Amino acid sequence: MAPSDLKPITVYWRPQVPNPTKVVIILEELGVPYKGEFIEHADLKQPAFESVNPNGRVPAIHDPNTNITLWESGAIVTYLIDQYDTEKKLTYDTFPEKYHLVQWQHFQASGHGPYLGQAAWFLMFHPEQIDSAKERYIKETQRVVKVLDKWLEGKDSLVGDKLTYADLSFVAWNAAIGYFMSGRPKDEWEPETQFPNFFRWQNSMLARPSVQKASTLAKVEDVHL
Ligand SMILES: N[C@@H](CCC(=O)N[C@@H](CS)C(=O)NCC(=O)O)C(=O)O
Known part of the structure; x- marks a missing residue:
């Protein structure tokens, strides 16, 4: 249709x-x-x-x-x-790409979004200041971003040679990091120097009209x- x-x-x-x-x-x-x-x-x-x-x-x-x-x-x-x-346009039905897309999508939904969500909660919304919780979720945010950064060395996308739904599942959550980390010391979040592959990939998605409109x-x- x-x-x-x-x-x-x-x-x-x-x-x-x-x-x-x-x-x-x-x-x-x-x-x-x-x-x-x-x-x-x-x-x-x-x-x-x-x-x-x-x-x-x-x-x-x-x-x-x-x-x-x-x-x-x-x-x-x-x-x-x-x-x-x-x-x-945004997917592959070939083997093994199809399953690698599922893998990254699950990582986003279970190992990326929830940690960033908890970081945002303890840094911005929790009624008490709990330093150990803040530290835990900042570290997890840095860790999962590092996973992406290492994987993206020499690549423009997570799977194959085009941006897919798997890449685009990360962009809105990634964009929230700068927001909840603002006010923290610079050495805790400076993606352009600490995570350059991640930074390049994220910016390539932020430039897309779909992402600009939805955001x-x-x-x-x-x-x-
Ligand atoms: N795992 C769910 C999470 C949904 C979720 O947490 N949504 C947030 C907005 S990003 C929400 O509705 N929050 C309201 C609340 O926590 O009461 C999904 O991926 O759809």
Whole structure:
């Protein structure tokens, strides 16, 4: 089905937080129409939204073209790629690339996002100042960024020779690091010198129109392809 024949996918979201942004980037890249359903923070754990996502978090989607409702950003990205990336613009169906993409996607969702999320929480939002927790999650943030930096030596993308959904799953979370590390000593976060391959890769993704649009949307309700 051509994108112009599709009904817009509803994205349940909040602006400028990494996991919903991850989904919007993929929709933008694929040219799939979507519309936003903004969920107030106070409504996330209320029955109306929990009937969409029992975990009470964003993102979630409903696709009226296939009548599926889905939550968990990684699962949503997998669905969008399987359903709408018919030209394999952001993926590979070859062996072993297909599985290496899954590997990096799982690393992002289980070993990258959660550590960065805890770093942000203890540095910015936790009501008490707990130095040992801050230190633990800053170190884990540095460690997982180092994993990416080493892998990206001499490469422009994680798998194969093009940017894929796996790369793009990292960009919104990576962009949050500078925000939660601001105010910390410079030797704790200076990616241009400490993680130059990571820095180059991240900047190449930040320059993409899809990433710029998804990261700066105030309200996805305003946006239709
Ligand atoms: N593993 C989930 C995490 C979703 C998540 O934590 N979303 C955040 C926004 S980035 C949220 O809804 N936070 C609200 C809350 O913690 O109550 C995913 O990848 O979709």
